Amino acid sequence: MKIALTHEIVVVDFTHGAAECDFGAPEYSMAPQTITDADYEHISRIIYQHSRIHLGDGKRELISSRLGKRLRATGCATYSEYCSLLGRSEGEAEINHLVDAISTNHTFFFREKKHFSFLEDTVLREFHQNPAYRGDGCFRCWSAAASTGEEPYSIAITLARHEDLRPGFRWEMDCSDISRTALDAARLGIYMNERISDMPENVRRRFFQRGIGKQDGRSRAKQILRDRMSWHLMNLFQEPYPFDKKFHLIFCRNVMIYFDRPSQEWLVQKMARLLVPGGYLKVGHSESLSTLKHGLQAVQPAVYRKPLN
Numbered sequence: 001m002k003i004a005l006t007h008e009i010v011v012v013d014f015t016h017g018a019a020e021c022d023f024g025a026p027e028y029s030m031a032p033q034t035i036t037d038a039d040y041e042h043i044s045r046i047i048y049q050h051s052r053i054h055l056g057d058g059k060r061e062l063i064s065s066r067l068g069k070r071l072r073a074t075g076c077a078t079y080s081e082y083c084s085l086l087g088r089s090e091g092e093a094e095i096n097h098l099v100d101a102i103s104t105n106h107t108f109f110f111r112e113k114k115h116f117s118f119l120e121d122t123v124l125r126e127f128h129q130n131p132a133y134r135g136d137g138c139f140r141c142w143s144a145a146a147s148t149g150e151e152p153y154s155i156a157i158t159l160a161r162h163e164d165l166r167p168g169f170r171w172e173m174d175c176s177d178i179s180r181t182a183l184d185a186a187r188l189g190i191y192m193n194e195r196i197s198d199m200p201e202n203v204r205r206r207f208f209q210r211g212i213g214k215q216d217g218r219s220r221a222k223q224i225l226r227d228r229m230s231w232h233l234m235n236l237f238q239e240p241y242p243f244d245k246k247f248h249l250i251f252c253r254n255v256m257i258y259f260d261r262p263s264q265e266w267l268v269q270k271m272a273r274l275l276v277p278g279g280y281l282k283v284g285h286s287e288s289l290s291t292l293k294h295g296l297q298a299v300q301p302a303v304y305r306k307p308l309n
């Protein structure tokens with residue numbers, strides 16, 4: 001599809017059906033029927049085994065509101081039929097759709113603003129001042145639960161603005177999520193204008209192209225950001241990870257809450273190993289790691305750091 005956009009690039013070919021892109025709101029539909037205790041337990045167990053998302057007892061409504069579409073897509077008339085499909089070898093691919101449908105992708109640009117000022121004021125200053133933390137000189141960041149992209153683009157904008165102030169500053173980002181739907185939307189980087197309306201005008205103009213014609217009312221993150229970002233469809237609990245270098249900063253925000261304690265501990269220890277000495281891990285403000293064993297130092301609420309040696 002050919003789409004005309006204003007600013008630097010006039011015509012952009014948005015493939016992957018961009019115009020139909022879902023920007024993150026989970027899709028609710030009426031469930032065709034109620035779910036039995038046994039089916040609920042069965043589905044919860046499969047979700048946990050695959051993603052470590054721990055639904056507990058109280059998410060029955062969430063399951064039935066989000067799975068109606070999967071029942072229709074697979075041609076299953078009942079949840080019991082759907083459960084037996086999940087148990088068969090031809091149902092293996094369906095597990096990914098199940099986790100995709102169940103994952104909560106709520107996010108927004110510059111969520112928890114303090115994390116972005118901390119990045120500018122503390123992390124990047126340290127990067128320039130401390131060779132032991134800087135390493136080879138390219139700042140590497142991973143957005144580990146990237147959802148529909150608002151978090152990684154907020155980080156990328158912060159890093160690109162820093163580059164404007166310090167030409168020669170090198171940076172790159174890895175961005176990952178278990179949800180294919182969310183990750184496809186993130187990779188495209190197309191958002192309703194309302195979602196970026198809180199950004200200052202100069203930031204919007206510098207980093208987003210406004211759509212016209214069929215894309216009127218939407219904006220796309222510019223290539224100067226997307227060029228530095230690599231996208232990975234990735235389950236945080238499935239090894240090996242696709243990285244060959246360590247990170248100066250990991251954002252793993254608002255996803256730990258879905259995991260139980262042993263899974264959280266495993267994940268934080270794994271991330272600690274992926275940080276350079278002095279590297280930072282940021283979690284969501286409601287996600288304390290204080291009861292977990294991980295060897296990171298608490299720097300301030302929701303910010304942890306690997307010792308510099």
Ligand SMILES: C[S@@+](CC[C@H](N)C(=O)[O-])C[C@H]1O[C@@H](n2cnc3c(N)ncnc32)[C@H](O)[C@@H]1O
Pocket residue numbers: 050051052053103104105106107108111144145146147148151176177178179182234235236237252253254255258284
């Ligand atoms: C609520 S969003 C958080 C988005 C963003 N980090 C933020 O704070 O705004 C949680 C994301 O975690 C992803 N997720 C859940 N379990 C996961 C897993 N096991 N591996 C990778 N991503 C996972 C979901 O698909 C969802 O997009």
